[in-house]
Amino acid sequence: MGGFFGTVSTEKCATDLFYGTDYQSHLGTRRGGMATYSSKEKGFYRAIHHLENTYFRTRFEPELPKFVGEAGIGVISDTDAQPMLFNSHLGRFALVTVAKVNNIDEIADKLLQENMHLSEFSSGKVNPTELIGLLIVRGKDFVDGIENVFRSVKGSCSMLLLTEDGIIAARDAWGRTPIVVGQKEGAMAATSENTAFPNLGYETTYYVGPGEIVRLRANGMEQLRRPNKHMQMCSFLWIYYGFPTSSYEGKNVEEMRFHTGRVMGESDDTEVDSVGAIPDSGAGMAIGYSAGSRVPYQRGISKYTPTWPRSFMPANQEVRNLVAKMKLIPNKAMLQDKRCLFCDDSIVRGTQLRENAASLKKLGAKEVHMRIACPPLIYSCPFVNFSASKSELELITRRVIKDLETHADKATMLDDAHTAQNVDVSAERIKAYATTDSPEYKAMVAEIAKRLKLDTLKFSKLETIVEAIGLDKCRICTHCFDGSSFHSLEEENPIS
DSSP states (O other): OEEEEEEEESSOOHHHHHHHHHTTGGGOSSEEEEEEEETTTTEEEEEEEEOTTSOHHHHHGGGGGGOOSSEEEEEEESSSOOOEEEEETTEEEEEEEEEEETTHHHHHHHHHHTTOOOOOEETTEEOHHHHHHHHHTTSSSHHHHHHHHHHHOSEEEEEEEEETTEEEEEOOTTOOSOOEEEEETTEEEEESOGGGSGGGTOEEEEEOOTTOEEEEETTEEEEEEOOOSOOOEETHIIIIISOTTOEETTEEHHHHHHHHHHHHHHHOOOOOSEEEEOTTTTHHHHHHHHHHHTOOBOOSEEEOTTTOOTTOOOSSHHHHHHHHHHTEEEOHHHHTTOEEEEEESOOSSOHHHHHHHHHHHHTTOSEEEEEESSOOOOSOOSSSOOGGGSOGGGOHHHHHHHHHHHTTTOSOOOOGGGOOTTOOOOHHHHHHHHSTTOHHHHHHHHHHHHHTTOSEEEEOOHHHHHHHHTSOGGGEEOHHHHSOOSSOTTSOOOOO
């Protein structure tokens, strides 16, 4: 996915920019970059580094003195190298984005046919941030150029532009990813995650609306474009990606997770001796479940944070699996002879969870029950770079659905290694499995529990997620759970 931070101040901004960008580390693992502008020297300074083998602070701290100036933007990304620098009829500017451009090749071909050029490539592919910058500079001004992005991109795009006159923040036209504005004396900031604000002295003052464009200067904010009426905020940000102290649309991440856990705990009649979490994002739900069920919360699994923070995960899947195993350490003393219930944010492939369950039983747990903070992930996301579900073939739900549809009599079932990959399941049948408590849904959940060797498995209901977030269903995106969205991927983004 990715996250960004930008600040403009009456003083030097490098320290705030450095730490503010570092506070986005849980959103991306591949590349980091920062750019500053000095009004005194009339110049930009930029640096970009790979983060796949180290951390943002380690990479950027040695060259922090080079980032002179009163305004700057930074990004941690799972995709392209950024910030990108541009010099055009609009003036000089640096650009960072959190984007998923599904029609990137189509846009690139069109620009090339119009005698534009693309100079930046990442792993042999077009750099999305450069592409977005080229769409911007085709406008008569920055607002017109950003609206050109909204009209052109299928997917999503939020961005920060560091200009010679402050920072321009523009949120995705459907509001799929957030931008939050903060203020302190002599400075303004805009960020994906306002968890960056408290320790830097900023107060959250504004949530940028879908398609809204604002300009930040050290002394305040100016609205350049009003927000669109419709919004489709990604619900998975609250469930998984968001840091516990962050808030989107005024709703705190940890508060939302606690709510989902408490609701499930109040209604669950499974008898267990302890409630725990798969660290880290399962903790909020587990604490809520404990409160709702009145079963004590215990740390049966702890995360070894000194060397395995969530922000560092290798890109290679085999290594990711190893890291996921090595960073979580079970505590035999808290598991022995107990009926243990654990909460986790989601199940994607299921491989690691199956290994965790086997390990817990081996260490003496009598029973292992799993409660998941979201509904089953059944559809891959076409709107946001949710790295865990790029292909529906990777989802354990889809593998199970194919097997259930292949063996309708349920007499024999294939294991994961022999999934019926060649079976086409109709959209109507998939929808049946996505419908909470339908016979198909129950069969799917039961089979997943069996494959993962869990004593019981339950997922939060979609209605609970909507209630916990506190926005109308039509204002949040739940596509990965139920396949629905306010608009089709083919539809143009709203401009009015």
